[in-house]
Amino acid sequence: xxxxxxxxxxxxxxxxxxxxxxxxxxxxxxxxxxxxxxxxxxxxxxxxxxxxxxxxxxxxxxxxxxxxxxxxxxxxxxxxxxxxxxxxxxxxxxxxxxxxxxxxxxxxxxxxxxxxxxxxxxxxxxxxxxxxxxxxxxxxxxxxxxxxxxxxxxxxxxxxxxxxxxxxxxxxxxxxxxxxxxxxxxxxxxxxxxxxxxxxxxxxxxxxxxxxxxxxxxxxxxxxxxxxxxxxxxxxxxxxxxxxxxxxxxxxxxxxxxxxxxxxxxxxxxxxxxxxxxxxxxxxxxxxxxxxxxxxxxxxxxxxxxxxxxxxxxxxxxxxxxxxxxxxxxxxxxxxxxxxxxxxxxxxxxxxxxxxxxxxxxxxxxxxxxxxxxxxxxxxxxxxxxxxxxxxxxxxxxxxxxxxxxxxxxxx
Numbered sequence: 001x002x003x004x005x006x007x008x009x010x011x012x013x014x015x016x017x018x019x020x021x022x023x024x025x026x027x028x029x030x031x032x033x034x035x036x037x038x039x040x041x042x043x044x045x046x047x048x049x050x051x052x053x054x055x056x057x058x059x060x061x062x063x064x065x066x067x068x069x070x071x072x073x074x075x076x077x078x079x080x081x082x083x084x085x086x087x088x089x090x091x092x093x094x095x096x097x098x099x100x101x102x103x104x105x106x107x108x109x110x111x112x113x114x115x116x117x118x119x120x121x122x123x124x125x126x127x128x129x130x131x132x133x134x135x136x137x138x139x140x141x142x143x144x145x146x147x148x149x150x151x152x153x154x155x156x157x158x159x160x161x162x163x164x165x166x167x168x169x170x171x172x173x174x175x176x177x178x179x180x181x182x183x184x185x186x187x188x189x190x191x192x193x194x195x196x197x198x199x200x201x202x203x204x205x206x207x208x209x210x211x212x213x214x215x216x217x218x219x220x221x222x223x224x225x226x227x228x229x230x231x232x233x234x235x236x237x238x239x240x241x242x243x244x245x246x247x248x249x250x251x252x253x254x255x256x257x258x259x260x261x262x263x264x265x266x267x268x269x270x271x272x273x274x275x276x277x278x279x280x281x282x283x284x285x286x287x288x289x290x291x292x293x294x295x296x297x298x299x300x301x302x303x304x305x306x307x308x309x310x311x312x313x314x315x316x317x318x319x320x321x322x323x324x325x326x327x328x329x330x331x332x333x334x335x336x337x338x339x340x341x342x343x344x345x346x347x348x349x350x351x352x353x354x355x356x357x358x359x360x361x362x363x364x365x366x367x368x369x370x371x372x373x374x375x376x377x378x379x380x381x382x383x384x385x386x387x388x389x390x391x392x393x394x395x396x397x398x399x400x401x402x403x404x405x406x407x408x409x410x411x412x
């Protein structure tokens with residue numbers, strides 16, 4: 001009887017082992033919540049995810065992209081539903097708050113950070129001296145231009161405001177809309193506004209900081225008045241339906257030759273290329289009165305983070321994925337899709353068209369985004385005010401409205 005019992009037990013154990021093996025082989029699913037909505041970076045991420053998943057059968061990285069991702073991420077973090085891996089903006093004030101509240105994992109000890117170029121990494125250092133994100137790309141906002149249209153009209157890249165206006169006048173005389181703008185989304189209006197602000201008022205962001213702190217009024221600052229006077233001039237050369245256009249509509253019109261130029265960010269380069277791959281475009285900084293006084297809006301764009309509340313198993317898988325992303329070959333693949341300057345050592349951007357932007361960035365003539373020092377709630381409302389200015393182009397009114405907006409949002 002004893003032998004029979006042992007035999008039965010052995011048989012049961014043998015039956016159980018395959019089932020256990022199947023359970024052990026079930027891959028760990030990891031959400032990657034990323035905030036880039038453009039086609040180029042999404043394709044780049046998905047290509048790398050597919051490669052990583054194929055090489056790591058015990059892990060499945062699943063990309064999640066949603067409308068209004070910043071608001072969604074903030075809501076999820078507040079409710080305790082933090083994605084294991086998420087992209088964020090480590091130079092922003094809101095990110096520093098997430099770090100202070102213990103939501104973001106400290107990555108300082110991770111070897112993959114050694115493959116990040118030093119200047120980009122230092123931009124992300126937090127108040128405790130730690131690094132809580134893998135900086136992946138840098139962004140910029142500039143003036144994209146159609147090289148063929150410029151060549152056909154004997155135009156060169158303008159390096160001063162006077163030269164820029166001369167280019168616009170010559171294009172207008174030739175019956176070509178000089179500039180394409182997209183203002184349906186106040187966020188995109190805000191990007192153009194910040195680009196203009198740092199180009200034409202190098203200390204403009206600091207002036208808005210002081211206004212938010214109650215130390216000055218925008219209406220009393222002549223530099224800001226100059227910014228909006230120039231912006232009104234800029235709008236006079238743009239498409240009349242700017243406020244009705246989404247960014248995608250504007251890019252389509254631009255690549256089809258309806259505009260000679262388009263003000264937008266590095267995030268658009270991959271999308272523009274995907275619409276018309278053979279179109280030759282370039283991009284240059286929106287110029288100030290002199291090139292030496294011109295600054296380019298540029299900050300850390302894609303940066304990848306890990307939830308501090310993830311399990312040890314999830315963190316280990318996340319570190320593996322970030323290590324894979326930080327490899328030069330992986331970052332090169334992403335750069336080829338996205339088109340933005342990479343933060344990873346050894347990546348080469350073969351696009352000669354962005355040379356004017358990389359030159360000014362490498363020269364240090366840059367300013368980070370307003371969100372690095374000003375609360376996002378204040379900035380969001382400023383964008384709405386500027387969108388109104390695009391409609392009425394009333395400089396006196398917009399200065400008063402900006403002060404009113406700051407007074408309300410800074411008190412909240």
